[in-house]
Amino acid sequence: MDTQFLNTFVTVVDRGSMAAAARQLNITPAAVAQQIRTLERELGASLIVRAGRTVGVTEAGHRILQRARDLLRDVADMRSVANDDSMSxxxxxxxxxxxxxxxxxxxxxxxxxxxxxxxxxxxxxxxxxxxxxxxxxxxxxxxxxxxxxxxxxxxxxxxxxxEPLVVLAPERMAGRDPHELLATEPLIRYDRHQWGGRQADEYLRRVGIVPRERFELNALNAIAVMVDRGLGVSLVPDWARPWPEGLRLARIPLPQPSEPRxxxxxxxxxxxxxxxxxxxxxxxxxxxxxx
The missing domain is CATH 3.40.190.10 (Periplasmic binding protein-like II)
Incomplete structure (x- = not known):
């Protein structure tokens, strides 16, 4: 069995059509169709069904799809091991x-x-x-x-x-005390089910701040936008760029040591x-x- 034909089958499934697979593989749609037919004959089962310009996967196709992916990855591994003097x-x-x-x-x-x-x-x-x-x-x-x-x-x-913890606040609050902000402003909490959110929660407990919670979510960019819109402040890791553009925010360091993310x-x-x-x-x- 030619592994290239398996690769063509996987590409057709991933791209959703013969034409799209042909463009990715740099061959003609007729060549794609021929390779699929040859593979189906070798396996003795229909793998895809054509519906206009798109294709669907048959039950037999679904059964072999993951094995085909695994086999192609194993072949790539063998190529990498055999050509140990090059990065491939x-x-x-x-x-x-x-x-x-x-x-x-x-x-x-x-x-x-x-x-x-x-x-x-x-x-x-x-x-x-x-x-x-x-x-x-x-x-x-x-x-x-x-x-x-x-x-x-x-x-x-x-x-x-x-990434140390910082208080994220609207730019107009840049000069205020971070602990006072966390104690008095509505808190947009970083999800406590996530490791970074637990570190923020542990800091609040250690310094004795009981915040006025408004939202809790695991999406730092969304938290930044909510703070910019005046919905509250947040205690978050000072995460790497890029951040959403156009936000007017203050990142205020904490007065006491905190465990960084x-x-x-x-x-x-x-x-x-x-x-x-x-x-x-x-x-x-x-x-x-x-x-």
């Missing part, structure tokens, strides 16, 4: 929301420029879920918050950036793509130092 193959990364929007684009720009032969798969998610994906081998590495628990020996973590990279020590992971670590450190 697929790197499977995860990223938490602030890492995905802040640090990761700069790192990927550096990676693509230096190693144009690599492919990168990116899985967004919350840090707790991404740790499990790295531990299970589903991901090679992930940009995550530092875990509040010991890592298994199969994984390693590298700090990239520390730490962002770094977790990776599997046993991944066959350790050379790609090492390169990713190096470029991540350089990108973080330049922020």
């Amino acid at each position: 193959g697929e790197l499977r990364l995860g990223a938490c929301p602030t890492g995905l929007a802040g640090l990761l684009p700069d790192v990927l720009a550096r990676m693509v420029e230096k190693f144009p032969q690599i492919n990168v798969f990116i899985q967004p998610g919350y840090s707790a879920d991404l740790y499990r994906s790295v531990e299970s081998g589903a991901l090679d590495a992930a940009v995550v918050l530092q875990a509040p628990f010991p890592l298994p020996k199969t994984c390693h973590w590298q700090l990239l950036r520390e 730490r962002i770094g990279i977790v990776w599997s020590r046993s991944t066959v793509r350790i050379r790609l992971v090492t390169a990713f670590l190096q470029e991540s450190k350089a990108a973080a130092a330049a922020m």
Whole structure:
């Protein structure tokens, strides 16, 4: 079985049409259709159904889709191992929301420029879920918050950036005392179910502030917009840019020490793509130092 035909099948499913798959693969739609028919004959089952210009996946197609993806990834791994003297193959990364929007684009720009032969798969998610994906081998590495628990020996973590807690307030409140703001103004709380939100909650408890809570959410950019609109103040990590444009905000340091939110990279020590992971670590450190 030609793995290129499997790749064509997966591309058709992902792109939703023969024509779109042909453009991505740089072949004709007729060649795409021929490869799909050949694959269907070899497997003895129909894989896709055509509906006008779009396609759907049959039950048999659904059954083999994930195995086809896994096989194609394994082939890429073998190519990477066989050509150990060059940077090639697929790197499977995860990223938490602030890492995905802040640090990761700069790192990927550096990676693509230096190693144009690599492919990168990116899985967004919350840090707790991404740790499990790295531990299970589903991901090679992930940009995550530092875990509040010991890592298994199969994984390693590298700090990239520390983000201290700040009071986020409308610009007109810049000169006011941060503790007075937290005690008197409505609080837009950073979700206590998230690791960063727990650090903010622990600070409020330690300094004895009982806030007037108005909202609670896990979306830092949305919190910034709400503060700009005068809906309250917030206690959040001083997260990496980009922030929403046009906001008039004050970021006020806290008068007492607080535990910062730490962002770094977790990776599997046993991944066959350790050379790609090492390169990713190096470029991540350089990108973080330049922020």
